[in-house]
Amino acid sequence: MPVAAMTIELRISHSHSLKDRRQVVRSMKEKLAHGFNISIAELDEAITWQTATLGVAAISGSRVYLAGLMRQVEDAAVRIGEGLGAEITVAWDFLEIQGEP
Numbered sequence: 001m002p003v004a005a006m007t008i009e010l011r012i013s014h015s016h017s018l019k020d021r022r023q024v025v026r027s028m029k030e031k032l033a034h035g036f037n038i039s040i041a042e043l044d045e046a047i048t049w050q051t052a053t054l055g056v057a058a059i060s061g062s063r064v065y066l067a068g069l070m071r072q073v074e075d076a077a078v079r080i081g082e083g084l085g086a087e088i089t090v091a092w093d094f095l096e097i098q099g100e101p
Contacts, residue, residue, distance in 0.1 A: 006092035
């Protein structure tokens with residue numbers, strides 16, 4: 001069964017505190033989770049004010065569906081990031097999960 005995994009790197013140059021960073025990250029997570037059938041989580045600790053990493057995962061019986069979904073999520077993340085004043089770098093790939101014997 002195919003699983004799509006995506007990493008979203010955010011660079012928040014206008015952030016001057018963890019509060020600023022948290023606001024951008026929370027907004028990005030909420031908007032993506034609300035708009036798509038995905039799981040999303042923050043992957044790194046809030047060490048720096050100006051960077052964050054989000055992980056996105058989706059599972060489906062159809063690899064074609066997942067590819068389309070990930071392209072839509074990528075486009076939305078870039079669009080949302082621009083609105084929040086963050087630079088976005090996205091990478092995604094498929095993982096294959098084998099059924100139990």
